[in-house]
Amino acid sequence: MNKILADYDINELLGLLCGQPKYIAKQILSFCARGADIDGMTSLPKKLRDELKLEFFEKPLYKAEIFNSKDGSAKFLFKLNDGNLIESVFLPNNYGNTVCVSSQVGCRMGCAFCASGMDGLARNLSAGEMLSQVALINSHFGGSLKERAVSNIVMMGSGEPLDNYDNTLKFVNLISSPDGLNVSERNISVSTSGLCDGIVKLAESGHNVTLSISLHAPNDDIRKQIMPIAKRYTVKEVVGSAKYYFEKTGRRVIFEYSLIKGVNDSLECAKELSELLKGFPLHVNLINLNPVKDAGLKPSGKDRAGLFLAELEKKNVSATFRRSLGSDIEGACGQLKRKYLKEVSHDH
Numbered sequence: 001m002n003k004i005l006a007d008y009d010i011n012e013l014l015g016l017l018c019g020q021p022k023y024i025a026k027q028i029l030s031f032c033a034r035g036a037d038i039d040g041m042t043s044l045p046k047k048l049r050d051e052l053k054l055e056f057f058e059k060p061l062y063k064a065e066i067f068n069s070k071d072g073s074a075k076f077l078f079k080l081n082d083g084n085l086i087e088s089v090f091l092p093n094n095y096g097n098t099v100c101v102s103s104q105v106g107c108r109m110g111c112a113f114c115a116s117g118m119d120g121l122a123r124n125l126s127a128g129e130m131l132s133q134v135a136l137i138n139s140h141f142g143g144s145l146k147e148r149a150v151s152n153i154v155m156m157g158s159g160e161p162l163d164n165y166d167n168t169l170k171f172v173n174l175i176s177s178p179d180g181l182n183v184s185e186r187n188i189s190v191s192t193s194g195l196c197d198g199i200v201k202l203a204e205s206g207h208n209v210t211l212s213i214s215l216h217a218p219n220d221d222i223r224k225q226i227m228p229i230a231k232r233y234t235v236k237e238v239v240g241s242a243k244y245y246f247e248k249t250g251r252r253v254i255f256e257y258s259l260i261k262g263v264n265d266s267l268e269c270a271k272e273l274s275e276l277l278k279g280f281p282l283h284v285n286l287i288n289l290n291p292v293k294d295a296g297l298k299p300s301g302k303d304r305a306g307l308f309l310a311e312l313e314k315k316n317v318s319a320t321f322r323r324s325l326g327s328d329i330e331g332a333c334g335q336l337k338r339k340y341l342k343e344v345s346h347d348h
């Protein structure tokens, strides 16, 4: 079976190319970080490129469709070599542009408000498949390795990054490599639905990425209604592992909280949440739920969301509303792929 060249780090490349000088391995790393296919690695000897093509796919993934939003954001639908589809999103910001990366094809966490988890997990993405999402989007917007169009990475596309722990960590290593895109770990955010074991492992890994936890509820009863993972870890355990992450890394943890009408948006919920989170540096991102067709959950109204935020502020919990981009191009992760697959299957 063919392999993916972008999965290889410098040491693995040196092993693969046995006898070749180190600068060749470095060139391959930088080509992969630019999203080049093997034929496009023109500074490598033709013989080497031909040998690589016998063992490796030309490219880890291909742009299938791009949907540009009026607000400047863009969704990319990528086709993998096995025909699977994944999504990535480009989000412009005044502090720098962000790419939202997928870490798995589908997801097995089954959160009720998410389109990505509706069909379960198909497979993990490799580190090179994650890297290539960023590489292709960076070059699509005219970025190079020196002058990147992408400065920040959030792992909030389809998939649970900590359910694909080794590849996620390898992706962090590859994308922060000085021979590649050289993105600082401080500008990389790993988002989890709250896999406590994975959080503890990440805290002890020596890495320094931002940890973002999808909490979405102030107690176990509500969390169990919308996130099956709540049956495995209690909210107290999730918050405990977040504290541990802060103690180990000194990084403020981000909690994501989607406001869902009538489910988790009451004033009591806001009070319970501030009680739960007090005592260590963190930030709460309130998000207006992106309604997923078929899921039956609705976003909170503006008034209710305003009251919720005011209650957190009153209790000195740092919180903001996260601006929702791309609503005209099928907002939340997984929606675009579902729409595309439906359209394609309607065509046939």
Ligand code: SF4
Pocket (backbone or CB within 6 Å): 107, 108, 109, 110, 111, 114, 115, 116, 117, 118, 157, 158, 159, 160, 192, 193, 214
């Ligand atoms: S929200 Fe994240 S963890 Fe939950 S099903 Fe969707 S992709 Fe998976």
